Amino acid sequence: MKPHVLVTGGAGYIGSLLVGDLLRRGYRVTVVDDCLFGAESLLAYFGHPGFRWVEGDVGDELVLRQALRAPEWGAPEVVVHLAAIVGFPACQA
Structure with missing residues (x-):
């Protein structure tokens, strides 16, 4: 079984491109995102048996704890950190 x-x-x-590719290749994927810009890019995956969704900010300890606990799959073996503030004006706040 893939990680x-x-x-x-x-x-x-x-x-979202990475998630789709991982799912097509047979990986089990947990996504954490605060949906600041929406989650439409992931709608097609919500019914996929290899997809798990945790909504929230990666800076929130409780959100991360929830993401790291997947009773049916165990803890993630790989972490790909793509969360970021997007755009120069947003970074000025």
Whole structure:
């Protein structure tokens, strides 16, 4: 069985492309994203048996604890950190 992968920022452009590719290759994927810009890019995966969704900010300890506990799959073996603040104006706040 392929590893369980945690993708932070998985609803973003790069994250959503990676999630789709991982699922097609047979990986089990947990996505953590705060959906600041929506999660439409992931809608097709919500029924996929290899997809798990945790909504929230990666800076929130409780959200991360939830993401790291997947009773049916165990803890992720790989973490791909793509969560970021997007755009120069957002970084100025």
